[in-house]
Every structure is written in C-alpha cells, then in structure tokens.
Amino acid sequence: MRHKGVPKEETRQKVVEAAGRSFRKYGYAGIGVNGLAEAAGVTSGAIYSHFGSKGGAFSGALAAGLDEVIEGVPEFRRQHGSDWVKVFVDYYLGKSHRSNLETGCAMATLTAEVVRFGADIHAIYENKMTVIADVVSKGLAGGSDDELRARAWSMLGILIGGINVTRAMKSARASEEVAEAIKATAVKVAGPTRSSVPD
Numbered sequence: 383m384r385h386k387g388v389p390k391e392e393t394r395q396k397v398v399e400a401a402g403r404s405f406r407k408y409g410y411a412g413i414g415v416n417g418l419a420e421a422a423g424v425t426s427g428a429i430y431s432h433f434g435s436k437g438g439a440f441s442g443a444l445a446a447g448l449d450e451v452i453e454g455v456p457e458f459r460r461q462h463g464s465d466w467v468k469v470f471v472d473y474y475l476g477k478s479h480r481s482n483l484e485t486g487c488a489m490a491t492l493t494a495e496v497v498r499f500g501a502d503i504h505a506i507y508e509n510k511m512t513v514i515a516d517v518v519s520k521g522l523a524g525g526s527d528d529e530l531r532a533r534a535w536s537m538l539g540i541l542i543g544g545i546n547v548t549r550a551m552k553s554a555r556a557s558e559e560v561a562e563a564i565k566a567t568a569v570k571v572a573g574p575t576r577s578s579v580p581d
Contacts, residue, residue, distance in 0.1 A: 394432045394442075397422045402443040406491040407484040410440055410498070441503060444496065447488025448510035455517045464577035466521060467537070471568045474541050475561040480548050489514070489538070490545045514538065524574040537572040540564060 400422035404413045415436050419426045433439040455470070462469045473479060479486055489511070496507045518534035525533065544564030551557040 393424060393428060397424060397429060397432055397439065398442045398446045401439040402447050402488065403484045405440055405443050405495065406447075406486060406488065410436075410495045415439075437499070437503075440495070440499075441506060444488060444492050444503065445506055445510060447492060448507070448514065451487060451489060451514050452510070452517055455514070455521065459521050459576070459578075464575050467572045467575050468569055471541065471565050471572075475545055475548065475565050475568075477558075480545060480557065480561065483549070487545075489542050493542055494546075511538075521576055522572060522574065523576045533571060533573055537568050540568045540571060544568070
C-alpha cells in the first residue's frame, strides 16, 4: 500500500532507490522486506505490491544500479574528452567511492550477490553488463570492435575486482596502495580513448 495521494510510480522509484542503497550496504541476506520498507518509508505491503518479493526488489535495484553506469560513462566522456578513462578510474577507485558502499557503484557491490541467484537475475545482469561493456568500448580507440570490447571487459573486471580488494583491506595505507596499482593497470588495459561522444 502506498501513501494516499502519492503516485504509484513515485512510490516504486522510492523503493528501488532505497533497495539499491540497502542491498549495497547490507548485502541481500543482510536485510529483509521490513528493513527495505522502513528504508523507503513505505509499508511492507508496498514492497510486495510493486515487486512481489524481496528478490523482485533486488532485481529492480540491480537493473536501476547498472543503468546508472550506462548513463554515467557517456557523461564522463562528454565532460573529460580523451582523459575520460583516467578520470573515471580515479573516481572509481578514489577514497570517497571506496568508503561508501551505500551509494557506490552497483557493479562493485551487487555482482557478488548476483552469483547466488538463478537464471532470471543472471540474465538481467548479463544484459546490462553487456550494454556497459559496449558503452565503454565506444569510448576506446585503436583496435577492431572485438579488440575494443575485450579491452572494455578487461577494464571493467579490473575495476570491479580491484575496488572490492581495496574495501577488504584493514588499513587505509594498504587500501590506497592497492587502489593506486589497480588504477594504473586499468588505464593501461583500456588503452587509447576517443575524445568525442556522438549526439
């Protein structure tokens, strides 16, 4: 049940955003439907009404989180031209992003959760990640389409794995050391970039 006078789509969006933050912060097993509802400021019934289950809420949060990356990469290209990969990598492995699970990138926080789901969630993940790899590859230069795509996948894999290693370190010094190493490798693997974004 949504609050009276609040449009259905607005309620759904609130739930998706709250679920995204909650699953990133606590993991799928770390929060239940009641916790999701409380975070969104709705009733538990609203979760079931919009998504059918906690798994449905995860599906919605996953898709929305990966869509943020799909929309964000071209923005980095527009703002930073041929330096976009370096700026993106610096942001991705920067201290602020590393230390904030709740609003961090869904690629880094939700990938490990997806592994434990069945085919339906895997299909959503594969579809969205394939789009992300395509978007990244369009910002790279100096190779065939297959080569650019391979470099895009490699860069993404390095970033996703790398940030999780930095977050697991006990000391800030070790985390920073790993981050700097991963940044350099990710930029190197990405290789030459394109400076323009087609309208």
